Amino acid sequence: MLDPKRFRDDLEDTARQLARRGVSLDTTLMNNLESRRKAAQMTTQELQSERNARSKAIGKAKTSGEDIQPILDEVSDLGDKLKAAEQRLNEVQGELSALLMSIPNIPHGSVPDGANEDDNVEIRRWGEPREFDFEPRDHVDLGVDNGGMDFDAAVKITGSRFVTMNGSIARLHRALIQFMLDLHSSEHGYTEVYVPYIVNADSLRGTGQLPKFEEDLFALANEEHSYYLIPTAEVPVTNLVRDSILEADDLPLKRVCHTPCFRSEAGSYGKDTRGMIRQHQFEKVELVQVVKPDESMTALDELTGHAERVLQLLELPYRVVNLCAGDIGFAAQKTLDLEVWLPGQGKYREISSCSVFGDFQARRLKARWRNPDSKRPELVHTVNGSGLAIGRTLVAVLENYQNADGTISIPTALDSYMGGITTL
RNA sequence: GGAGAGAUGGCCGAGAGGCUGAAGGCGCUCCCCUGCUAAGGGAGUAUGGGGUUUAUAGCUCCAUCGAGGGUUCGAAUCCCUCUCUCUCCGCCA
Numbered sequence: 001m002l003d004p005k006r007f008r009d010d011l012e013d014t015a016r017q018l019a020r021r022g023v024s025l026d027t028t029l030m031n032n033l034e035s036r037r038k039a040a041q042m043t044t045q046e047l048q049s050e051r052n053a054r055s056k057a058i059g060k061a062k063t064s065g066e067d068i069q070p071i072l073d074e075v076s077d078l079g080d081k082l083k084a085a086e087q088r089l090n091e092v093q094g095e096l097s098a099l100l101m102s103i104p105n106i107p108h109g110s111v112p113d114g115a116n117e118d119d120n121v122e123i124r125r126w127g128e129p130r131e132f133d134f135e136p137r138d139h140v141d142l143g144v145d146n147g148g149m150d151f152d153a154a155v156k157i158t159g160s161r162f163v164t165m166n167g168s169i170a171r172l173h174r175a176l177i178q179f180m181l182d183l184h185s186s187e188h189g190y191t192e193v194y195v196p197y198i199v200n201a202d203s204l205r206g207t208g209q210l211p212k213f214e215e216d217l218f219a220l221a222n223e224e225h226s227y228y229l230i231p232t233a234e235v236p237v238t239n240l241v242r243d244s245i246l247e248a249d250d251l252p253l254k255r256v257c258h259t260p261c262f263r264s265e266a267g268s269y270g271k272d273t274r275g276m277i278r279q280h281q282f283e284k285v286e287l288v289q290v291v292k293p294d295e296s297m298t299a300l301d302e303l304t305g306h307a308e309r310v311l312q313l314l315e316l317p318y319r320v321v322n323l324c325a326g327d328i329g330f331a332a333q334k335t336l337d338l339e340v341w342l343p344g345q346g347k348y349r350e351i352s353s354c355s356v357f358g359d360f361q362a363r364r365l366k367a368r369w370r371n372p373d374s375k376r377p378e379l380v381h382t383v384n385g386s387g388l389a390i391g392r393t394l395v396a397v398l399e400n401y402q403n404a405d406g407t408i409s410i411p412t413a414l415d416s417y418m419g420g421i422t423t424l
Numbered sequence: 425g426g427a428g429a430g431a432u433g434g435c436c437g438a439g440a441g442g443c444u445g446a447a448g449g450c451g452c453u454c455c456c457c458u459g460c461u462a463a464g465g466g467a468g469u470a471u472g473g474g475g476u477u478u479a480u481a482g483c484u485c486c487a488u489c490g491a492g493g494g495u496u497c498g499a500a501u502c503c504c505u506c507u508c509u510c511u512c513c514g515c516c517a
Contacts, residue, residue, distance in 0.1 A: 041474060045486045052486090055498035059442035075497050245434095245471085366472090377471075 001100050001363045008034055017106045020325040022115060025103065033096045040089040047082040054078070101205070102212055105360040107325040108297075108334040114324025120337070121324065126308065127317030129341045134404045138344025139395040140275040142402055143169060146424060149276075160273070161265060161280045163391075168424045172410070173283070173394050175417035177258050180285040180310055184387055188306045190256035190287060195236035197259055198227050203239040206365040208331030208357075215266045218280075229262035233286035234384045241290050241367040245377045251369055252299060253290040256387065258283065276391045277349065283390035289383040292369065293359065296381035297334075300356040304336045307352045307387040313413040316396050317341040319348050333358045336385075340392065344399040351392045354385025 006014045007030050015025040054075045061071065112121045143149030148169025154162035165173055184190045198220065204210040209217065209231060218229040230236060237257050246253065261284050272278035287306060291299045304320065311318045323335040332355040339348035359379035362368070368377040401409045408424040415422075 038474080041486085045474065048486060051497075055442075055496095058497055062442075072497060079497075368471095 001360060002103060002106065003359075003363065004096075004100060007100075014106065018103070020107050020111075020113060021104060021328070022326050023104060030099070033092060033099065037089075037092045037096055040085065040092050044082070044085040044089045047078065047085050051075070051078055051082060098211075101364075104330045105333050105357065107328060108356070108358075110322070111328060111334050112322060112324045115326040116324075117327050119324040120327055121322045123320050123322050123336075125317070125319040126312060127315065127341070129317050130343065130400060132343065136343035136399060136402060137406075138275065138342075139398040141344075142398045142406065142408065143276075145406055146408070148172075148424065151275075161278065163276055163279060168418075168421055169394075169398075171418065171421070172397065172414070172424065173390060175414050176390050176393050176397070177283060177285060178417050179414055180387060180390075181256060181258055183310060183313070184256040184285070184287060184306060188254075188256075188287075188309070190254040190306075193237060193240070193255050193257045195233065195240075195257060195259065197230050197236075197262075199230055199235050199239070201226050201228070203235050203242070204228060206242050207235050207238050207361050208329075208364065209235065212330060216264055218262045218264055230259060231263050232261050232386075233257040233259040233284060234288060237286060237288045238290075238361060238382055238384065239365065241380070242365040244367060246290070246367075246369040246380065248292070248369060248372050251290065251292050251380065252295065253288075255288045256285060257288070258285045258390075260284075276395050279391060282392075285387050285390065287354075287385050287387040290367065290380050291383060292371075293378070293381050296356050296358060296383055299381075299383045300334065300336065300354060300385075303383055303385050303387075304338070304354040307338055307354060307385050310388050310393075311338065311340060311351070314393070314397065314411045315413075316393075316400055318351070329353075329355065331355075331357050331360050333360070338388070340396045342396060342399050343402075344395075349392065351396065352386040352388045355383070357382045357384075 002014070011025075011027050011030060015027050018025050054071060058071050061067075112119065114120065140149070140151070143165075144151070146169060148166050150164045150166065151162075153164045157164070181192055185192045201210055204217070217231055220227045220229065236259070237255050240255070241253065260281055262281055265278060265280060268278060276282075287303050289299045289303055308318070308320070318338050318340045321337045321339055323337060328335045335353055335355040337350050338352035338354070340351040341347075342349050358381055361382045362379040365382075367380050367382070369380050370376070371378045397411060398408055401411060403409060403423075410418050410422050410424070
């Protein structure tokens with residue numbers, strides 16, 4: 001959520017900046033709601049103040065044995081007036097906060113203009129795509145022929161957009177998780193955490209998935225609770241700091257977490273239907289940082305570097321893309337995508353998305369820190385990114401490390417995780 | 425699943441319709457005292473929001489004692505619903 005003060009003091013400028021994302025802010029509606037809010041709030045508070053004063057007077061009169069009836073008569077209609085005023089205030093505030101919760105973050109100045117992914121800007125490349133002296137195959141052919149991947153079995157068990165894995169490919173999949181967790185926790189300073197994979201609506205509101213993106217989530221049908229499967233570890237991990245005031249020493253708070261992720265992929269029918277690229281369930285190792293406000297942009301670069309390090313150690317060619325204003329997510333100020341080279345597709349595909357949110361999530365989360373300069377609680381900034389998406393990393397390893405005979409070599413970085421297996 | 429008990433500030437803990445945003449203690453901060461250490465004395469120490477202000481500060485008002493409703497002129501205190509925690513029994517990886 002953006003600072004409500006923005007909509008009072010810098011409405012036009014805010015509207016202009018949101019327009020970069022293709023969002024048009026109804027400034028007339030906003031002004032109208034805001035002035036109604038102000039009027040209703042002032043009336044309500046005045047009445048409350050009057051009630052408090054009268055009640056206090058009654059208390060005093062009563063203890064000193066005076067007749068309280070005259071004061072009681074005075075306040076007879078106060079209760080009704082107050083109730084009406086409170087109701088009006090609640091209505092306006094409800095409308096206002098629903099509107100505020102649906103307005104996305106403002107793109108950072110370093111975010112390029114643009115409407116969609118075609119306008120994203122590549123900022124660097126690492127590694128050279130390998131020259132094959134045979135026609136490289138995609139991960140589906142490789143995995144299925146190897147016997148390590150079975151999509152038909154997953155269709156039988158559940159439905160489309162799932163996979164089952166067997167034997168050494170399942171092991172490679174697990175090895176990637178262990179490798180990334182170890183790298184980030186022992187070399188990049190992140191503390192490993194384990195969290196619930198099922199979360200409540202408050203948590204999803206905190207990180208921005210609700211109220212606007214419910215259709216992307218798997219909700220658990222239950223009369224008692226409204227629980228959801230996590231679409232990313234960002235949700236439970238970032239919500240660790242919800243409703244808390246951190247000390248300056250606690251920052252930066254760096255957490256790494258492996259979880260499965262569940263996405264309904266509503267609206268992506270017909271897109272990436274083949275293989276493991278887009279699944280309803282996939283594993284991810286997520287990096288989350290909670291930082292002081294003036295450190296968030298540096299933290300984004302640092303965190304992106306940590307994700308890049310995984311690709312470098314696995315010797316997978318990739319590029320870094322600065323998403324344009326029209327392509328960044330709802331809560332993000334800025335997003336850098338890592339795209340890995342996939343020989344089977346002959347193109348770079350997203351394998352990590354690293355974003356800085358400013359105080360947008362923190363405001364929803366009520367996540368603050370005590371600034372020693374002001375001695376007051378102030379909102380923290382949040383940053384996160386995949387480090388990396390496991391399924392897509394597996395795809396990248398299979399396709400980049402394939403041999404002419406259909407076997408797959410294992411990247412040396414994974415040696416200690418594969419129990420002596422060097423070729424699949 | 426059954427039976428009980430509970431939820432108050434950073435922590436412990438009083439409070440049982442009015443002067444309680446909340447006693448007392450601990451912790452923490454600042455000051456004084458003490459030649460180290462220990463001890464002692466004093467002051468301060470919740471969060472969010474509104475108004476005022478160019479903006480801080482200040483001033484002022486409002487809200488908050490797990491959450492939401494209700495009763496009342498007035499609720500931490502009474503009533504209802506929900507959530508969570510703890511104890512015992514049952515079941516269980």
